[in-house]
Amino acid sequence: MKKGDAQQRKMIIDQVISSCENYGFFQIVNHGVPERLMDEMLEKVRMFHEQPAEDRAAFYRRNLAANSSYHSNFDLFQAPSANWRDTFYCKIAPTPPKPEEIPAILRDTLMQYSDHVEKLGLELFELVSEGLGLNQNYLKDIDCAKGWALLCHYYPECPQPELTIGTAKHADSDFLTILLQDNHISALQVLHKNQWVDVPPVQGALIVNLISNDRLKSVEHRVLANLENPRVSVACFFHGTHLEPSTRKYGPIKELLSETDRPKYRETTIYEYTTHYHAKGLDGKSALTLFQL
Numbered sequence: 001m002k003k004g005d006a007q008q009r010k011m012i013i014d015q016v017i018s019s020c021e022n023y024g025f026f027q028i029v030n031h032g033v034p035e036r037l038m039d040e041m042l043e044k045v046r047m048f049h050e051q052p053a054e055d056r057a058a059f060y061r062r063n064l065a066a067n068s069s070y071h072s073n074f075d076l077f078q079a080p081s082a083n084w085r086d087t088f089y090c091k092i093a094p095t096p097p098k099p100e101e102i103p104a105i106l107r108d109t110l111m112q113y114s115d116h117v118e119k120l121g122l123e124l125f126e127l128v129s130e131g132l133g134l135n136q137n138y139l140k141d142i143d144c145a146k147g148w149a150l151l152c153h154y155y156p157e158c159p160q161p162e163l164t165i166g167t168a169k170h171a172d173s174d175f176l177t178i179l180l181q182d183n184h185i186s187a188l189q190v191l192h193k194n195q196w197v198d199v200p201p202v203q204g205a206l207i208v209n210l211i212s213n214d215r216l217k218s219v220e221h222r223v224l225a226n227l228e229n230p231r232v233s234v235a236c237f238f239h240g241t242h243l244e245p246s247t248r249k250y251g252p253i254k255e256l257l258s259e260t261d262r263p264k265y266r267e268t269t270i271y272e273y274t275t276h277y278h279a280k281g282l283d284g285k286s287a288l289t290l291f292q293l
């Protein structure tokens with residue numbers, strides 16, 4: 001991902017775009033986030049979730065507008081079924097968290113990891129803008145990279161995994177997700193041509209999802225529960241202004257539309273979209289349906 005070599009950059013962009021067009025995600029290894037830090041992040045997330053309940057309780061809250069929260073199933077009261085997972089959620093930008101909003105056991109590692117992810121996120125928005133034939137700063141200029149949050153998931157081992165699910169089928173609610181998954185357990189699946197396909201962990205790799213006017217697929221995915229061991233993952237959601245009030249409207253990018261490529265969705269604000277996504281919960285249906293034209 002080094003800048004400079006124009007031909008190499010073009011090749012990376014082509015791969016990113018074609019992978020997103022065909023599969024809705026891609027895996028990257030040469031991303032600038034040190035492997036040592038990725039492993040440390042997964043380990044610290046595991047340690048946080050495996051502390052005695054009284055040490056975790058201070059962070060327990062269900063308010064998704066809070067700067068940080070620790071909860072089991074953000075959509076517990078909305079979705080038709082619960083997922084077998086707990087999550088520590090922390091907003092990173094535009095306003096960085098106060099130290100006391102992050103559990104001490106995670107604090108330093110989480111901040112170091114987020115510095116690297118933020119740089120990678122910005123670079124990915126540039127590459128994707130360019131790949132779509134837009135100005136390099138297009139997606140950044142419309143605030144896609146303005147706000148983001150980190151979700152530290154923990155999927156406890158499950159005595160009867162066939163009766164439940166780690167994360168129900170969904171497409172992410174943000175512009176771009178950077179996912180770090182456990183090195184030891186293959187549980188993530190993506191829906192490709194109506195079939196669930198495993199995305200086994202690759203040492204040192206990060207997974208990236210995107211959303212768009214159906215040109216770059218917003219891939220549907222899920223996580224299976226498993227019997228043997230707890231599984232840990234860290235999802236970084238670049239979701240713009242999220243639940244903060246903003247009147248900026250988002251819709252299919254006008255510069256990419258034509259007589260033959262008409263808008264498939266109406267415009268909406270990030271607030272409206274996010275509120276709808278949360279109210280619906282992970283019910284297996286696409287949140288985009290409401291906005292379809």
Ligand SMILES: O=C(O)CCC(=O)C(=O)O
Nearest residue numbers: 153167181188223233235
């Ligand atoms: O745990 C994972 O690997 C995926 C989590 C996920 O899909 C999400 O947070 O949206």
Ligand SMILES: [Fe+2]
Nearest residue numbers: 170171172221
């Ligand atoms: Fe997801």
